[in-house]
Amino acid sequence: MAEQGRKKILIVDDEESVCVGMREMLNDAGYSAFYATDGKGAIKAMADAEYSLIFMDMIMPGMSGLETFRKIKEIKSSQTVVLFTGFFKEADKMIYQGIKEGMIDVFIRKPFYSDEIINTAKKYA
Amino acid sequence: MRYKLPLTFNLYISLILFAGFGALVLHDVRSSELLLMEIGFNEADRFAQSLFDQLYTSMRLGGGRFENRAAIERFKRMQGVEEIRIVHGPPLDRQFGEEPDEKPGDDFDKKALSGEKVKEVERRDGFRVVRFVLPIRLKPECVKCHKAMPGDVMGAVSVRLSLDEYEKTISAHTRDFIFWAVGIIGAVCLAVIYSMNKRLLKPLSMLKKSAEAIAGGDLSYRANIEAKDEIGDVGRAFDSMAERLDAARSELCDLNERHSILIETAPDGIVLKDIETRKFIDANTAALFLTGYSKEEFVGLPEERLYPREFLSAYKKLCERWAYDGKGCLYDARLVRKDLSSIPIDISASVVEIKGRKYMQLVWRDISERKGLEEAVRRHMERLEELVRQRTSELNRSLAELEDAYGRLKDSEQKLIQSAKLKSLGEMGAGLAHELNSPLAGILSITEVLLRRKNKEDSDYTLLMKVKDAAVRSRQIILDVMSYSRPLRETFEPISLNSVVDATLGLFSSEIKSGSLEILRESDAALPAVSGNKGQLMEVLLNIIKNARDAMRGKGRIFIRTSLVRRDDGDFSAIEVSDTGQGIPTEAMDKIFDPFFTTKDKGGGLNIGLGLSISKGIVTGHKGRIEASNIAGSGACFGVLIPVLADARQIKNQGGE
Numbered sequence: 108m109a110e111q112g113r114k115k116i117l118i119v120d121d122e123e124s125v126c127v128g129m130r131e132m133l134n135d136a137g138y139s140a141f142y143a144t145d146g147k148g149a150i151k152a153m154a155d156a157e158y159s160l161i162f163m164d165m166i167m168p169g170m171s172g173l174e175t176f177r178k179i180k181e182i183k184s185s186q187t188v189v190l191f192t193g194f195f196k197e198a199d200k201m202i203y204q205g206i207k208e209g210m211i212d213v214f215i216r217k218p219f220y221s222d223e224i225i226n227t228a229k230k231y232a
Numbered sequence: 233m234r235y236k237l238p239l240t241f242n243l244y245i246s247l248i249l250f251a252g253f254g255a256l257v258l259h260d261v262r263s264s265e266l267l268l269m270e271i272g273f274n275e276a277d278r279f280a281q282s283l284f285d286q287l288y289t290s291m292r293l294g295g296g297r298f299e300n301r302a303a304i305e306r307f308k309r310m311q312g313v314e315e316i317r318i319v320h321g322p323p324l325d326r327q328f329g330e331e332p333d334e335k336p337g338d339d340f341d342k343k344a345l346s347g348e349k350v351k352e353v354e355r356r357d358g359f360r361v362v363r364f365v366l367p368i369r370l371k372p373e374c375v376k377c378h379k380a381m382p383g384d385v386m387g388a389v390s391v392r393l394s395l396d397e398y399e400k401t402i403s404a405h406t407r408d409f410i411f412w413a414v415g416i417i418g419a420v421c422l423a424v425i426y427s428m429n430k431r432l433l434k435p436l437s438m439l440k441k442s443a444e445a446i447a448g449g450d451l452s453y454r455a456n457i458e459a460k461d462e463i464g465d466v467g468r469a470f471d472s473m474a475e476r477l478d479a480a481r482s483e484l485c486d487l488n489e490r491h492s493i494l495i496e497t498a499p500d501g502i503v504l505k506d507i508e509t510r511k512f513i514d515a516n517t518a519a520l521f522l523t524g525y526s527k528e529e530f531v532g533l534p535e536e537r538l539y540p541r542e543f544l545s546a547y548k549k550l551c552e553r554w555a556y557d558g559k560g561c562l563y564d565a566r567l568v569r570k571d572l573s574s575i576p577i578d579i580s581a582s583v584v585e586i587k588g589r590k591y592m593q594l595v596w597r598d599i600s601e602r603k604g605l606e607e608a609v610r611r612h613m614e615r616l617e618e619l620v621r622q623r624t625s626e627l628n629r630s631l632a633e634l635e636d637a638y639g640r641l642k643d644s645e646q647k648l649i650q651s652a653k654l655k656s657l658g659e660m661g662a663g664l665a666h667e668l669n670s671p672l673a674g675i676l677s678i679t680e681v682l683l684r685r686k687n688k689e690d691s692d693y694t695l696l697m698k699v700k701d702a703a704v705r706s707r708q709i710i711l712d713v714m715s716y717s718r719p720l721r722e723t724f725e726p727i728s729l730n731s732v733v734d735a736t737l738g739l740f741s742s743e744i745k746s747g748s749l750e751i752l753r754e755s756d757a758a759l760p761a762v763s764g765n766k767g768q769l770m771e772v773l774l775n776i777i778k779n780a781r782d783a784m785r786g787k788g789r790i791f792i793r794t795s796l797v798r799r800d801d802g803d804f805s806a807i808e809v810s811d812t813g814q815g816i817p818t819e820a821m822d823k824i825f826d827p828f829f830t831t832k833d834k835g836g837g838l839n840i841g842l843g844l845s846i847s848k849g850i851v852t853g854h855k856g857r858i859e860a861s862n863i864a865g866s867g868a869c870f871g872v873l874i875p876v877l878a879d880a881r882q883i884k885n886q887g888g889e
Contacts, residue, residue: 120670121670122670122671122673122674123674124670124671124673124674124675124677124678125670125671125673125674125677126674127674127678128673128674128675128676128677128678128679128680128681129677131677131678131681132677132680132681132684135681135684135685164670214740216740217669217670217673218669218672218673218675218676218677218703218707218710219673219676219677220676220680220704221677221680221681221684224677
């Protein structure tokens with residue numbers, strides 16, 4: 108389905124409705140979006156293709172967002188990753204740690220508006 | 233009779249000295265006597281010889297008897313001469329015939345006529361008189377006149393000389409001697425006694441007094457002997473012994489006193505029983521009071537007298553067990569008093585050993601009061617129940633009045649319910665909100681996608697718009713509830729409010745910014761640190777910024793300024809957020825921090841009125857304050873003031889809570 112020349116974006120979230128919504132949002136905005144519902148899927152997807160931007164939920168069952176984030180950075184250190192979460196409270200510490208480690212480039216609180224996503228994609232992808 | 237040491241000592245010294253002195257005097261008297269005799273004899277000898285020489289010379293010159301008598305008369309006149317007598321021996325009697333006054337008078341004369349010198353001291357009228365009889369032998373040249381052979385004893389000269397003068401001189405000397413000797417010996421005696429007293433006897437008697445005082449129990453008595461000799465050493469050793477004894481005794485006394493206070497003031501009876509004889513040997517005041525016996529009566533009392541007959545055998549068995557176990561207790565026992573009444577007691581026993589003998593210490597607790605109390609409580613209960621019945625009917629009458637009051641209470645209760653609702657929201661809502669968040673994000677994003685794809689004229693567009701609105705409202709509710717459920721105690725650490733501003737603007741830029749909103753910053757680089765939780769403070773700032781944004785409907789400027797603010801009650805680091813909106817309505821000014829208060833359109837569904845209430849809670853938790861005001865001709869201004877951190881330790885304490 109993806110047309111040639113479109114920028115690829117990967118969405119990682121355990122809530123599939125979020126993934127689908129974002130994929131459609133980004134596809135409509137002219138990107139080629141894919142999604143994975145857990146950290147393993149994200150790593151696997153990275154092996155198959157190059158992504159100009161990854162949106163990832165911080166709290167996921169199995170491998171957490173930050174763990175996955177580290178793995179991704181191991182594979183490709185220049186990869187830009189936008190983290191988002193609904194669990195702002197629990198994620199506080201993780202966010203600060205992430206900022207300290209220089210890992211978090213952008214942070215979005217969930218639920219979000221499509222504008223926030225598209226503006227972020229425009230800026231970083 | 234027993235003499236004290238000093239007296240005995242002085243007596244002995246005096247006796248010894250005076251005995252020596254007596255011996256000396258005796259010796260002196262004796263030697264004076266001998267001396268007197270010696271002098272007397274020598275004097276008499278010389279005197280008799282001189283007389284004889286005179287007679288001899290006068291006879292040689294032809295002087296007859298007349299001449300001789302004259303010479304004798306001359307000699308008789310010499311001082312001290314008592315008697316001169318010529319004794320004729322037989323040759324003279326034969327030649328010249330017997331002369332009655334010149335016959336040998338006594339044994340001395342006769343002895344002298346046999347050729348022997350005779351001498352003797354006699355006493356006459358209190359004076360000594362020496363008697364000397366000198367035999368006269370015929371010399372060869374005398375044979376011309378005397379008819380006898382040379383060497384024959386012709387006769388004798390007997391003299392008596394008084395020793396009066398010598399005796400006077402000698403006795404004067406003796407008196408002198410005695411006078412001086414008595415003086416000197418007396419002085420020596422006094423000196424010896426004085427120094428003895430001073431150096432030995434007095435310290436000894438002080439020591440003795442001290443020893444007696446200590447033996448008598450007065451341990452505070454000190455000998456205080458200052459001498460630097462052995463006696464002084466003994467005294468000081470003695471004093472230091474007394475000192476230590478005193479200290480030990482006072483310590484012992486204290487201990488004893490404490491212990492006896494402990495025992496005697498105990499409200500329970502404490503007694504000591506000899507396990508072998510089964511008799512009581514001691515009791516404290518409470519025990520005596522309990523039993524009614526005096527101490528004298530109690531000591532030696534057999535235990536049969538103190539426990540009821542029916543209880544005795546069981547008690548004896550128990551005692552044996554206690555003696556074996558070393559301790560034990562018995563509840564609800566009875567004690568027989570002196571007046572034969574009995575009282576309920578609890579007994580606890582323990583075995584103690586004093587000087588190798590085993591005793592049982594028993595503690596008797598009088599539980600009659602407790603028993604009585606139980607009884608009293610029962611009676612009171614009954615009375616109370618009756619009273620309650622009476623009162624209930626009265627109360628029923630007052631119920632109507634109460635219902636009125638209840639109605640009045642309702643209003644305030646409403647408020648309480650509100651806060652209770654908040655609390656349960658906090659507890660339950662948090663979990664729920666987290667779970668809802670992800671699917672809600674899905675709904676929102678998919679709805680937005682569909683909205684974009686639909687034409688505004690499409691009949692579904694309005695419906696999708698309603699879905700989106702509902703989702704957006706749900707989102708805000710979830711965010712507020714999650715913030716509200718934030719626990720109050722989170723880690724506090726020293727932070728700069730500048731970093732709070734940086735992090736908030738950095739992390740939430742996508743959330744804050746919309747349309748033509750402009751954010752202007754002014755940071756005080758030297759802003760002092762505060763003790764705070766960054767996440768909470770970010771929440772506060774985010775709330776204020778979002779309020780400003782919403783108040784200006786996404787168009788305008790927001791100024792964020794950090795600075796040091798000095799107030800009467802201390803220094804604060806502050807964040808001020810002002811906007812170019814309409815300001816806060818005057819009538820809303822004192823309500824904006826109340827929960828569920830909002831000026832925003834509820835129908836729009838973006839706010840449920842918790843933001844500033846949450847913020848205020850957080851700031852109060854930081855011991856700070858949040859202030860709202862309107863800037864004349866401009867918008868609203870919110871200030872968040874947090875106390876400046878004075879001491880690094882303070883944060884640790886707060887953070888460690």
